[in-house]
Amino acid sequence: MFQRKNIQAITRLSPMQRGILFHVLKEDNPSVYFEQVLFELKGKADPSGLRRSWDYLVKSHDALRTVIVHQKVKEPVQIILKEHHSAFRYEDLSDMEPSDRDDWIRRFKEEERNQRYDLARDALVRLTLLQTGDNTYQMLFSFHHILMDGWCVGLLINQLLKVYLADQKREKPSLSVSAPYQTFIEYLDRKDEEESLRFWRNQLADLQVMPFLPKRPDRVESSYDRRRHPVRFSSEETLSVTELAKKLGVTVSNLVHGVWGVLLQRYLNSEDVLFGSVVSGRPSDLPGVEQMIGLFINTIPVRVNTKKGETFSQLVKRIQEVSISSQAHHHISPADLQAQITEARFDHIVAFENYPLDDSILDNPELRFQLIPKDSFEQTNYDLVLQFQLKEELQLWITYNHSVIDSNWIQLISGHFQSVLQAILRDPDTAIEQLEILTAGEQSLLKHFNDTRASYPKDATLVSLFEEQAARQGERVAVKRGERVLTYRELNEEANRLAHALRERGLARE
Secondary structure: OOHHEEEEEEEEEHHOOOHHHHHHHHHHOOOOOOEEEEEEEEOOOOOOHHHHHHHHHHHHHHHHEEEOOOOOOOOOEEEEOOOOOOOEEEEEEOOOOOHEEEEEEHHHHHHHOOOOOOOOOOOOOOEEEEOOOOEEEEEEEEEEEOOHHHHHHHHHHHHHHHHHHHHHOOOOOOOOOOOOOOHHHHHHHHHOHHHHHHHHOOOOOOOOOOOOOOOOOOOOOOOOOOEEEEEEEEHHHHHHHHHHHHHHHHHHHHHHHHHHHHHHHHHHHOOEEEEEEEEEEOOOOOOHHHHHOOOOOEEEEEEEEEEOOOOOHHHHHHHHHHHHHHHOOOOHHHHHHHHHHHOOOOEEEEEEEEOOOHHHHHOOOHHEEEEEEEEEEOOOOEEEEEEEEOOOOEEEEEEEEOOOHHHHHHHHHHHHHHHHHHHHOOOOOEEEEEEOOOOOOOOHHHHHHHOOOOOOOOOHHHEEEEEHHHHHHHHHOOEEEEEEEEEHHHHHHHHHHHHHHHHHHEEEEE
């Protein structure tokens, strides 16, 4: 498979890599754990210079020369090659008609997603530059999630632009390369896994796990029809969210966890709920970890349980405290955790995304072009993912499997989330059970539906009113059960027969 002289190092997989490999081998869908990040490039660019810069990064980072071997080995391993092809592609589409060009790009992106990676041979990170006009490009960053996480995209883009600037000036790049991913594997070897399992057992003690996702009756379990539903928040709402988080001394992500937890409690009619949360997984006590290229991201259980009379402010502060105490135990994969602790199972996840793009590089006039993040594609094995981003405005993308989940239900979720958030922003010290989750439209509908007031004779009895109705519309249907139907006349006759029978048996007034 490999020439021995081209092997630089062999190391085991991290727990999260093992979990991803399991799902990749289990699923038929080749796009599972495949990611794409699209950038728009405006200005004068040198495709050859970008190719040289990417080649330089591939030579500099072990992770970009890593393959995953899982066949004919005792256990899966990752092999770092001394040399590996860089997978840079450039296509000039500027002479095509706009509609043809758009179709070509759409098909290309779909082919990238649907092309199954050979984990043991392929370059698992690819960079594609598509020229769409004289001074316009699309740059597509495609990679397999088993090799690295979204945080690495920002790191690599920053480094790519720095190397590109040096290349354009005919200077030698001064790139500070971080420690290899193998350093993190060695760090994990020193961790006490049993201590972390004890922590999670304590956190999840006495939890009754309930499934959340209301699956369609006509669902097709074997297929994944990926859909995305956007939820936008205004600048004013975003400012209010960040100010409230600062006032309460919590992160925006934990505030979002609190909002979702409250909504989940209402849906499940329970004061104790669980969902998964995506964390960076980069341990603060590992030097240089923020600049490492590799897969650190992990998914941990988040338990939201409230007591009667507790306010949202009190709840979210507790969520923050647990979040801080759990950081030393973020390294255990969901698969390993759920194998040991049944209560750790969840059927959907919440992710707060953040790419560390360096504005000083992106806005450097020496580049002669502007790089703008546009879109991303990511597919996990979860049927529901709530993805938040905090930029100029707070954004939420609800990504879901339409083969399993109905779109109308997703619309309800987005409306209810906004309602709970608005209620909290108005008064974070409101008791949890008093928070309103219904949208304004639903409240109006409910008010109209329940408005059953009608005028009627105050001195009339219910029996006399019913007999009047029977006299007026005796042949109209009054009661229906299955195949049996009673008209008003027939129902009145049945009632009278029952009344006479009761009187004959001694029933009297009072």
